[in-house]
Amino acid sequence: MDTLIPTMKLGVNHKTGHHWLLVSYFTKTLFIPGAFSLEWEPVEQELIIKRRGKVCWKSGKLRNNKFEHIPEDAQGVLKYSIVSNGDEDTFSFTSTNEDPDLQWTLTEIGQISGGEGYVARADLCYGYNNTDGGCQRWQDIPKCRNPGDVFQKMTGFVNYQNVTFEGNISYSYSDCEASCWSNCDCSAFRKLYPNGTGCVFFHWSSAESYTSDSTGISFYLLVNMLTHHKSTKKWTWIGPVAATALLAMCLFTICLALKKRKFVFQEKKRQRMVMKMVHLATCSRSSAMEDIEVDLKTGSGLKLFNYTSVMVATNGFSSENKLGQGGFGPVYKGILPTGQEIAVKRLAKTSGQGIVEFKNELTLICELQHMNLVQLLGCCIDEEERILIYEYLHNKSLDFYLFDCTRGKLLDWKKRFKIIEGISQGLLYLHKYSRLKIIHRDLKASNILLDKNMNPKISDFGMARIFTQESVSNTNRIVGTHGYMSPEYMMEGVFSTKSDVYSFGVLLLEIVSGRRSLGCYGDDRPLNLIGHTWELWKDGASLELVDSSTKESFDPDEVQRCIHIGLLCVQHYADDRPTMFDIVSMLTNKSAIVSLPERPAFYVGRKIIHDQLSSKDFCTNSTVEITTSTIDMTDS
Structure with missing residues (x-):
């Protein structure tokens, strides 16, 4: 809320912990939380305005029902009420x-308007300014700025030869102003988008770079308002006064230090403990931010999104925008100001995945x-929030269709074979042709996304690992999804490109059958x-595996080839499985496959109890997924 009316409170309820404050809108047309907040400071008992969490204006003390830094005409008809007790400070x-x-209204640029005039002008509070009432310096x-430097609104025609653009929609007027002030090369700025977001920064060396004209554009130019014609007489007394003040301060500091000397050791010890705890609590986030900033500076193409812009894009993470829920957390649809659709993956607080997986996916x-x-388009880190921003794919994930009796009919055999080929090409790229050789380690139906033409795209690289020429690694932390993990990985922690091949084989059989890998399959049949x-396969009845919804469209030879390849991929020993290069060749080459599959891994010989499970379990409308699991194999 950006407006305070009579009897409304600012402050805190000590019993509930609830805070009352005003928050400005982002811009005049974007009605979401903006940069400024008006709060009650109970200790000093004064009003404060914060910009991005930092105090930039104070009302001063209340004396005779008047605040020191609020204009007299804005307080004439007001009666203030301050409550301070065990229940509240308001x-x-x-x-x-x-x-x-x-009423008092906090505007998007930090002004508080009330009645005919202004209650506060926090829009004037930046840099050296501590002369306007209440402004905090x-x-x-930066050393390049001088007392008297202010941004002045100008209208005219400008030279665009030396400019930079900040297209981040999370930048409002005050963000552009602060950014230009802190950049010594910046001479002026203006908004980028019609809704008031984004920035255009001008880097001029002289006033000849613009021409004043009332028909031109509006921009904000940094000028120095101090005159240079002040009497030199004042410098004759400023020097001695400054020296005297400095000497007094030094003497006072020495006396204070001597007085508190006996407390120094205890205070330093306490500070070291506090700093250690703060470091332990924040080191993962700080290192993550540093890594991301390095990536951005080295030209990775990643964009660092502001949390506010993500909130705008997803309509505040509304349930209407939610696309689904994964092991990482919820995924939302969003729309950027440019009209581009995005998918926003937000790390859940209860997620088993953390900053390591987040950074891993980001860097890979x-x-x-x-x-x-x-x-991947970019990311957002804000306090405890960790968010990944992807291209938006219109048709959700493969499991949304594959394991649903009704939606599965939308996947005829031609589309399924196209999906199989696309996944194999993506894995081949990861294993053989990408600059970084990658093992995905969590290939499954829910991690295959489909674009508007039903082309598959492999997603979720949180578990992925770079491998060397040896292509075999070992880990004490087993992460993945039951039903897709190879035996050597699940039991020994050994993973290689053949681990992905095993997962691909399971996924291929799921696409052919329309059934989950961990399911119940008929009377007197194995459980997976x-x-x-x-x-x-042994009975020569492989085609019975085919999803009934594709029976009229499937190619028997292609289906037989896919089942053959799938069984080769899920063989127990990794060395017996083909490479992704071999698999792509077998899928595209119509010649006969020479090698025959051996008995697969995780072959379950248990029988299903007849009166509990039947062939009705072949297909289910449930889209609940077997969740990602983590097994810690470190010695205790």
Whole structure:
């Protein structure tokens, strides 16, 4: 809320922990939380305005029902009420003339308007400015700025030869102003988008770079308002006064230090403990931000999104925008101001995946470019929030269709074979042709996304690993999804490109059958898809595996070839499985496949109890997925 009316409170309820404050809108047309907030500071008992969490304006003390830094005419009809007890610390006001229209409104640029004038002008509070009532001088002022430097609104025609653009929609007027002030090369700025977001920064060396004209564009030019014609007489007394003040300060500091000397050791010890705890609590996020900033500076193509812009794009992570839920967390659809549709993957607080997986996906996928891999556009880190921004794919994930009796009919055999080929091409790129050789480690139906033409794109690289020429690695932390993990990985922690081949084989059999790998398959049959397929293969009845919804469209030779390849991929020993290069060749080459599959891994010989499970379990409308699991194999 950006408006305070009579009797409304600012402050805190100590019992519930609830805070009352005003928050500005982002721009005049974007009604989402903006940069400024008006709050009640109970210790000093004064009003404060914060910009991005930092205090930039203070009202000063309340004396005789008047705040020191609020104009007299803005307080004439107001009566303030301050409550400070064990229940709450609050501020409110009422009108002595009972004006029903009286209110304070916090604008998008930090002004508080009330009645005919301004209550506060935090839009003037930046840099050196501590002369306008209540303004707090910035602590981190660049050396290139001087007292008297202010941004002045100009209208005219400008030279666009030396400019930079900040297209981030999370930048409002005040963000552009602060960014230009802190950049010594910046001389002026203006908004980029019609809705008031984004920035255009001008880097001029002289006033000849623009021409004043009332018919031109509006921009904000940095000028120095101090005159240079002040009497030199004042410097004759400023020097001695400054020296005297400095000497007094030094003496005072020495006395204070001597007085508190006995407390120094304890205080330093306490500070070291506090700093250590702060470091432990924040080191993962800080290192993540540093890594991401390095990636951005080295030209990775990644964009660092502001949390506010993500909120705008997803309509505040509304349920209407939610696309689904994965092991990482919820995924939302979003729309950028440019009209581009995006998919926003937000790390859930309860997710088993953390900053390691987040950084891993970020650093790996930005190096990968292939039509069958999902495109990562950027990321967002804000306090505890970790968010990945992807291209939006209109047809969701493969499991959305594959394991549903109704939606599965939309996948005829031609589309399924096209999906199989696309996944194989994407994996071949990862294993053989990408600049970084990648093992995905979590290939499954829910991690295959489909574009508007039903082309597959492999996603979710949080578990992926770079491998060397030896192409075999070992880990004590087993991550993946049951039913897709190879035996050597699940039992020994050994993974290689053949681990992905095994997962591909399971996925291929799921696409052919329309059934989950961990399911129940008929009376007197094994309990999993691999075992069911193996027995049909041995009986010469492989085509019985085919999803009934594709029976009128499938090519028997292609289906037989796919089942053959799938069984080769899920063989127990990794060395017996083909490479992705071999698999792509077998899928595209119509010649006979020479090698025959051996007994597959995880062949389950248990029988299903007849009166509990039947062939009705072949297909289900449930889209619940077997969740990603983590097994820690470190010695205790």
